[in-house]
Amino acid sequence: MQNLDEYKGVFVFAQQVDNEVSGIAYELLGKAKDLAEPLNAQVTAVLIGSNVKNLCDKLAEYGADRVIVVDDPELKEYRTEPYAHALSSVINEYKPEIMLVGATAIGRDLGPTVSARVATGLTADCTVLNIGDFPLEPIPGKESEQKHNQLLMTRPAFGGNTIATIACPNNRPQMATVRPGVMQKIDPIKGAKAEIIEYNPGFTPNNKYVEIKEVVKAVSDIKDIMDAKILVSGGRGVGSPENFKILEELAAAIGGQVSCSRAVVDSGWKPKELQVGQTGKTVRPNVYFAIGISGAIQHVAGMEESDIIVAINKDEDAPIFDVADYGVVGDLNKIVPELTKQILAAKAAKAS
């Protein structure tokens, strides 16, 4: 049995790729600071890679009190095994109460492997984390069994149709992966310093070490759709890759960016980086135009937190109208170009 009281502090896996800290690491540090306050605990970033020590100061600026660095040539590129060995060794040595990992293509592989290795629970793709009691309400007659200061992890399931709050009361650390774009990073504190601990558990390749034959980076200067204030998003109803031109023109006129549904990516019309939804990105722009998008729940799960949703679809019964603030039934091929024209005219009128 674990002695749960030995486990202290809020730890964050500070994902880096090519020696650059991923945005999710800063977001997790921001959340970790919130969680650490009621626990009166320290925030520790776990930085894993090769020649990455130079990144410690940045992690400090974004809220890390302490950085544990595991630096080894074996860790140059992400591979499940040496990374899982690194993170689980840190957990066994430093015994965190809470361990947060980004729900990225790396974290969703590393998290489950590590949780199985250190024999604890893991809650996937959390959107809300807070500290509270478990059970939420004491059971009459069993008040003393209610545990306090537990990590309560809330996540959508079923493509966003159900919401569950989950606790991990009897195992440590309490582990969660968190979707990028959900938590807020803090304003960086210039010149902040963290305590730095270098730790190397030793890496001996075994049957679990895969060999990387080739690394192929997507060459792209596409701006991240998660940062856009206005998104003009197209679905299969746009009809063809060429026809996305009318969406590009609308986006340019209104100062937004183009994104798309999964069907569009699956058809090869647009790259995966532009995909909104459960298996794509979670976005919450000020305005989201859903154009020719039917509104499968997996798509809606990735955009329903947008401030204003405008839907244009010729199918009156499309489920997208169930979440749209302003739904327009009609032909996008006629409406979108006209909308672009009118917006440009309105802007010109205001400017003059």
Add this chain to the structure above:
Amino acid sequence: MKVIVCIKQVPDTKGGVKFNPDGTLDRGAMLAIMNPDDKAGLEAALRLKDQYGAEVTVLTMGLPKASDVLREALAMGADKGILVTDRVLGGADTWATSTTIAGAVRNLDYDLIITGRQAIDGDTAQVGPQIAEHLGIPVISYAQEIKIDGDKVIVRRQYDDRYHMLEVKMPCLITALSELNDPRYMTPGGIFDAVNAEITTWGRADLKDVDDANIGLAGSPTKIAKASDKVRKGAGEKVVPDTPEDAVKYIIGKLDEKHVI
């Protein structure tokens, strides 16, 4: 070559989710299907059967009715179906599910295990890597392409902004993305045979090297504190304008009202 494909029966969310009048999800009204990522994994295994004569075993854990997806897999061309079902296994989280499936897999010979990346009901993507960890074999998640080279497997592994070509000696576990392939249809002959095919059924007693403390609801480290069907914010306005000009006028009016333009 022996391949095990782990599949899951899930409620279908495609083609319309059904809601109760209060806005909550009507699960009873939805069809049960083979999870899409798992189906892509099965297709990948069947292609290895076509190419190399691999023997394909499909395995699922669930209620007795989950045998339906095993029969579907057999009708597509899988050789053998195993259902792991037992009351004491119910309510399992990903940890307890993965210890259970690993316990079933320990009874079998295999070179390769393929799972879907994630199921459309839970969306966790955790069970595949956790099975690999319990079995002590390498895992390659998010496979976009699978090739065999002697005793090695070569996988194109997707990341957010890149892919890696990875090579590893079998046995190993791969989690499949649904964009890996287009799964084949069941054949009429296959359906006929699958209806009468024998499904192997295993219970708790058949699991190898699995501690009682690690199965079912009681053996799940994560506990549900609260669950609710999400009530969406609901529909706003919907208009059916006569002309595109009217449509645009309406949209511009709203954007102006909200100070977007």
